[in-house]
Amino acid sequence: xxxxxxxxxxxxxxxxxxxxxxxxxxxxxxxxxxxxxxxxxxxxxxxxxxxxxxxxxxxxxxxxxxxxxxxxxxxxxxxxxxxxxxxxxxxxxxxxxxxxxxxxxxxxxxxxxxxxxxxxxxxxxxxxxxxxxxxxxxxxxxxxxxxxxxxxxxxxxxxxxxxxxxxxxxxxxxxxxxxxxxxxxxxxxxxxxxxxxxxxxxxxxxxxxxxxxxxxxxxxxxxxxxxxxxxxxxxxxxxxxxxxxxxxxxxxxxxxxxxxxxxxxxxxxxxxxxxxxxxxxxxxxxxxxxxxxxxxxxxxxxxxxxxxxxxxxxxxxxxxxxxxxxxxxxxxxxxx
Numbered sequence: 619x620x621x622x623x624x625x626x627x628x629x630x631x632x633x634x635x636x637x638x639x640x641x642x643x644x645x646x647x648x649x650x651x652x653x654x655x656x657x658x659x660x661x662x663x664x665x666x667x668x669x670x671x672x673x674x675x676x677x678x679x680x681x682x683x684x685x686x687x688x689x690x691x692x693x694x695x696x697x698x699x700x701x702x703x704x705x706x707x708x709x710x711x712x713x714x715x716x717x718x719x720x721x722x723x724x725x726x727x728x729x730x731x732x733x734x735x736x737x738x739x740x741x742x743x744x745x746x747x748x749x750x751x752x753x754x755x756x757x758x759x760x761x762x763x764x765x766x767x768x769x770x771x772x773x774x775x776x777x778x779x780x781x782x783x784x785x786x787x788x789x790x791x792x793x794x795x796x797x798x799x800x801x802x803x804x805x806x807x808x809x810x811x812x813x814x815x816x817x818x819x820x821x822x823x824x825x826x827x828x829x830x831x832x833x834x835x836x837x838x839x840x841x842x843x844x845x846x847x848x849x850x851x852x853x854x855x856x857x858x859x860x861x862x863x864x865x866x867x868x869x870x871x872x873x874x875x876x877x878x879x880x881x882x883x884x885x886x887x888x889x890x891x892x893x894x895x896x897x898x899x900x901x902x903x904x905x906x907x908x909x910x911x912x913x914x915x916x917x918x919x920x921x922x923x924x925x926x927x928x929x930x931x932x933x934x935x936x937x938x939x940x941x942x943x944x945x946x947x948x949x950x951x952x953x954x
Contacts, residue, residue, distance in 0.1 A: 619640065619641055619642070619719035620640065620928075620929075620954045621638075621640070621641045621680050621717060621719065622639070622680070622718070622930050622933050623637055623639045623717070623718075624636055624668065624675065624679055624681070625637065625674060625675045625678055626673075626674055627672075627673055628668075628670055629670055630668070630934050630937045630938045635937070636930035636931075636937075639678055643719075643720050644720060644721075645691075646692055646696075647693045648695050649695045649725050649726065650692075650696070650725070651692045651693065651722070651724075651725050652690045652691040652720055652721070653687040653688065653689055653705060653721050653722075653723060653728075654687050654719065655685050655686075655687040655716055655720065655721055655928075655954075656685075656737035656952060656953070657736075657950055657951065657952035658682050658685045658716045658741055658950065658951055658952075659743075659744075659779075659950045660682075660684075660937060660940055660949050660951065661683060661684060661745050661940070662778075662779075663683060664681050664683065664937065665937050665940050667711075668937065680714040680715045681715045681717055682716035683708050683709050683715055683745050684716060684741055684744050684948075685707060685721065685741055685744070686707075686738075686740040687704075687705060687706075687737065689701050689702060689703040697725075698725045698726075699725055699728065704733075705728050705730060706728075706729055706744050707723055707728040707744050708727070708887060708888075709727065710891035711892065712891070717928065717933065719954050724898075725902065726898045726902050727890065727898060727902060728901075729908070729909055730905075730906050732908075732912040732913050734912060734913050734915075735912060737952060738921060738950045739919040739950075740919070741950050742779075742921035742947070742948035742950050743919060743948075745887060747783050747787075747904075748887040748901055748904060748905065749780050749863060749885055750780050750784035750787050751787060752887055753780075753784070753839055753863065753883070753885040754791070754837075754839070754861075755787075755904075756885075757861045757884075759859075760793070762790075762791055764791060766791065766792065766793065766836075767792030767793070768792065768793075769792075769793050769837065770795075770796065771796070771835065771839065772796045772798075772823075772835045772850075772853060773788065773797045773798065774819055774823075774838065774841060774842055775841035776804075776813060776816070777798075777800075777805075777807050777808055778842060778945070779920060779945075779947065779948050781808070781842075782808075782920035782947050783920050784839060784841060785797055785811040785812055786812055787908075789812040790911065790916055790917065793836075793837070794814050794815075795812065795813045795814050795815070796814065796830065796835065797811075797813035797815070797816055798817050798818065798819035799816055799818065800818050800820045807947065811918075819842070823846065823849045823853070824849050827853055832853075835854065836855055836858050837858060837859055837860075837861075838850045838853065838854050838859075839860075839861050839862075840860065840861070840864065841862075841863060843864050844866035844870065845868070847866075847868065847869075847870050847871075848871070851874040851875055854880050855878070856878040856879060856880065857879050857880065858880050858881075859880065859882075860875075860880065861882075861885050862882070862883075862884060863884075863885050887901075921948050921950055922946055922947030922948055922949065923945075923948075923949045923950070924951075925949065925950070925951045927952070927953045927954055928951045928953060928954050929954075936949050936951055
């Protein structure tokens with residue numbers, strides 16, 4: 619089968635950063651399904667994993683943690699899917715990724731593809747959807763079905779992939795959404811997705827949020843980086859919660875959190891598959907739920923750019939776009 623892989627961790631400008639290869643086609647066992655990949659999405663995690671370092675892979679490594687495709691075959695213990703089903707999923711960071719013609723993935727972290735979306739539109743969603751869903755409904759314990767209607771949430775990094783779907787999930791849950799964006803095009807984008815208010819995270823966020831009439835907010839999601847920690851601590855209400863997805867080596871003073879009895883949550887959407895948690899089937903459930911919301915017209919894809927075909931050259935192009943830090947929505951590559 620065709621695959622886009624790497625053996626060395628190189629700058630994206632290096633023509634050997636990715637290589638076109640022929641690799642053995644895998645066979646499913648246990649609860650694995652074998653998916654014929656139709657489209658893949660590129661995320662910041664891909665560029666972080668590929669980042670230059672002194673490491674050489676003895677066997678080619680396939681990256682990619684967002685895909686849509688069709689089930690080709692199933693393992694003997696599979697109960698959720700059958701050959702021919704259209705699916706979408708992010709996968710497991712500890713296993714070979716989606717940048718290959720056929721991929722093995724545990725059925726418990728796979729959802730049925732939204733019927734109204736193309737494979738490219740669906741591939742834009744799984745990783746960011748799982749991240750935002752878990753951040754809001756599993757970590758912050760916001761009620762998905764509207765019991766917390768009217769509460770406020772500040773989404774820092776609203777124009778990115780996670781923020782783009784997060785705005786929609788928060789609005790669907792009835793929250794008042796304040797999203798951050800720093801450029802005219804991303805400000806327009808987050809408004810189109812349903813944000814009630816937009817502030818610029820390059821300026822004084824505390825002053826901007828309070829100028830909107832919010833002395834404090836009920837929930838905060840940090841979906842870009844931890845430079846905004848101090849502002850988040852200042853803005854979170856007493857007994858409120860902050861969720862973040864970013865690695866950090868920056869100081870995170872906790873005194874303000876303690877005085878407010880506020881909570882901090884880490885979201886890492888690969889945790890369930892990586893640690894084989896008893897509840898990992900929740901990812902199947904949430905992806906299937908979001909697919910139904912999309913088919914009902916309540917949530918839209920966050921796709922912004924489509925490239926083709928899935929090969930080394932196009933993969934380098936997509937990684938370069940992500941590394942600019944200026945992408946809005948999602949970048950998808952379709953077709954081998």
